[in-house]
Amino acid sequence: MAQVQVPFQPPLSGPNGAANAGGNQFVTTSLYVGDLEWNVSDSQLYDLFSQLGQVVSVRVCRDLSSRRSLGYAYVNYSNTQEAARALDVLNFTPLNGKAIRIMYSHRDPSIRKSGTANIFIKNLDKAIDNKALQETFSAFGNILSCKIATDPSGQSKGYGFVQFDSEDAAQNAIDKLNGMLLNDKQVFVGPFLRKQERETAMNKTKFNNVFVKNLSELTTEEDLKKIFGEYGTITSVVVMRDGDGKSKCFGFVNFENADDAAQSVDALNGAKFDEKEWYVGKAQKKYEREIELKGRFEQNMKEAVDKFQGVNLYVKNLDDSISDDKLRELFSEFGTISSCKVMRDPNGISRGSGFVAFSTPEEASRALSEMNGKMIVSKPLYVALAQRKEDRKARLQAQFSQMRPVAIAPSVAPRMPMYPPGGPGLGQQIFYGQGPPAIIPPQVLPIFLA
DNA sequence: GCTGAGCGA
Numbered sequence: 001m002a003q004v005q006v007p008f009q010p011p012l013s014g015p016n017g018a019a020n021a022g023g024n025q026f027v028t029t030s031l032y033v034g035d036l037e038w039n040v041s042d043s044q045l046y047d048l049f050s051q052l053g054q055v056v057s058v059r060v061c062r063d064l065s066s067r068r069s070l071g072y073a074y075v076n077y078s079n080t081q082e083a084a085r086a087l088d089v090l091n092f093t094p095l096n097g098k099a100i101r102i103m104y105s106h107r108d109p110s111i112r113k114s115g116t117a118n119i120f121i122k123n124l125d126k127a128i129d130n131k132a133l134q135e136t137f138s139a140f141g142n143i144l145s146c147k148i149a150t151d152p153s154g155q156s157k158g159y160g161f162v163q164f165d166s167e168d169a170a171q172n173a174i175d176k177l178n179g180m181l182l183n184d185k186q187v188f189v190g191p192f193l194r195k196q197e198r199e200t201a202m203n204k205t206k207f208n209n210v211f212v213k214n215l216s217e218l219t220t221e222e223d224l225k226k227i228f229g230e231y232g233t234i235t236s237v238v239v240m241r242d243g244d245g246k247s248k249c250f251g252f253v254n255f256e257n258a259d260d261a262a263q264s265v266d267a268l269n270g271a272k273f274d275e276k277e278w279y280v281g282k283a284q285k286k287y288e289r290e291i292e293l294k295g296r297f298e299q300n301m302k303e304a305v306d307k308f309q310g311v312n313l314y315v316k317n318l319d320d321s322i323s324d325d326k327l328r329e330l331f332s333e334f335g336t337i338s339s340c341k342v343m344r345d346p347n348g349i350s351r352g353s354g355f356v357a358f359s360t361p362e363e364a365s366r367a368l369s370e371m372n373g374k375m376i377v378s379k380p381l382y383v384a385l386a387q388r389k390e391d392r393k394a395r396l397q398a399q400f401s402q403m404r405p406v407a408i409a410p411s412v413a414p415r416m417p418m419y420p421p422g423g424p425g426l427g428q429q430i431f432y433g434q435g436p437p438a439i440i441p442p443q444v445l446p447i448f449l450a
Numbered sequence: 451g452c453t454g455a456g457c458g459a
Contacts, residue, residue, distance in 0.1 A: 035455085072458095105457060107458080109456080112455075123451095123452085145455085147455090158452060
C-alpha cells in the first residue's frame with residue numbers, strides 16, 4: 001500500500017477548527033509566537049516555553065533559501081492547560097529586547113485578513129504596557145491579539161491595538177472605554193481604520209470650496225461657471241494664472257451650499273473636458289495640504305528605506321584611494337548594484353566608509369560573505385548589512401538583553417483588578433495594578449551600553 | 451502626535 005503523507009492538522013475542536021469558529025470554551029495545544037526579534041532561536045524559545053509545561057515541538061519559521069527568520073514561530077504543548085498557561089504567562093515576554101506576542105495558532109487567515117473586531121486606542125500613558133492593555137480590555141471579551149506600538153527601543157508610542165474575537169466585544173469596549181481616564185489620561189478608543197478609510201471618513205466633513213486641476217490651458221472661469229453651475233449656486237470661481245496670464249491649469253469653485261459642492265465633486269471628478277481628465281475634490285486649506293504633503297514625503301522616505309532593507313551593505317575600513325566607481329567595480333561581480341557611495345567629509349576626503357546596494361538580498365549576502373575581511377589595497381574590508389539608524393539602538397539593546405538571565409516566577413500573583421465589578425463609571429479613573437511581572441527582572445546588571 | 455501584522459514541519 002502506498003504511503004500517504006498526512007499533513008499536520010491541529011485538533012478540530014480548537015481555534016483552528018471550523019467546529020469552533022469564535023468560541024473560546026476549547027483551546028488547543030498549538031501556539032503561534034510572533035513579533036520575534038530576528039535572532040531569536042528555537043532553543044531560546046524551547047528554554048522559555050519549557051518552563052511552563054512539556055513542549056512537544058518548537059520551530060522558528062525561516063525563509064527557505066536565505067534561512068532568515070520570518071519573525072514567528074510555533075510552539076506545541078502536549079496538553080491544552082499548559083498551552084493556555086504559557087500563553088497567559090509568557091505573552092509579551094521580551095526576547096532579545098523585543099516583546100513576543102503569542103496567539104493560538106490559527107492557520108486559516110480569513111479572520112486576520114477581515115480585520116473585524118479590531119480596535120485602536122490612543123493617548124495612552126507611556127507607562128501602560130502590553131500586559132496592562134490586555135488586562136484592561138479583556139474585561140470585554142476574548143482577545144485574539146493586542147499590542148502597544150513601540151519605537152525600536154521598546155518605548156511606548158502612546159497608542160495600541162486590540163483585536164477581539166467578536167464585534168460585540170469590540171463595540172462594548174469602545175462604548176465603555178472611549179473617553180475614559182486611564183492613568184489620568186483621557187483615551188480615545190475606536191474601531192481600527194486603515195489610513196485610506198480614515199481619510200475618506202475625514203473627507204465627509206462639509207465644505208463649500210471645490211478644487212479642480214488638470215484643466216486645459218484654454219479653460220476659463222466662464223467655462224467652470226457653466227459646468228459647475230449645473231450643481232448649484234456658485235459664489236466665486238477662479239482659474240489660477242501666472243504673471244503672463246497663462247493658466248496654471250487649476251482653479252477653485254466656491255458653492256453657496258455644501259451639498260451642491262459635494263455633488264459637483266461626485267459628478268465631475270474624473271470627467272473629461274478638452275481631452276483632459278479633471279481632478280475635482282474638496283479644496284484643502286493651506287495647512288491641510290501641508291500635512292498631506294508632509295505625510296506623503298515621510299511615507300516615501302520610509303519606503304525608500306524599506307527598499308534597501310536586506311540589500312544594502314555598509315562597508316568600512318576603506319582605503320582613502322577608493323572612489324565610488326572603484327567601490328562599484330570591487331562589488332560588481334556579485335550582482336546588480338543599484339547604488340554605491342563612498343562617504344566623504346565636507347572637504348571631499350573619504351571617511352573610509354560607504355554603502356553598496358544590490359538588487360536582491362541573495363546578491364547582497366553573497367557579497368557580504370565574500371568581501372568581508374578581504375584585503376583591499378592595504379586594509380581588510382569590513383562589510384555588514386546596513387542598518388536603519390533607528391534600528392541600531394534597538395539592536396544594541398537586544399544584544400545587551402541577551403546577556404540577562406531570564407527566569408520564570410514559580411507562580412504569578414493576580415494583579416489588582418483594573419476597576420470595580422461592573423466596569424468603570426463615567427469619568428472614573430481606572431487604576432493599574434502593581435502585581436509582580438511574570439518574568440523576574442534581571443538580578444545581574446550587565447555593563448552599561450556604549 | 452500616534453491607525454500593525456500575522457500562521458508550519
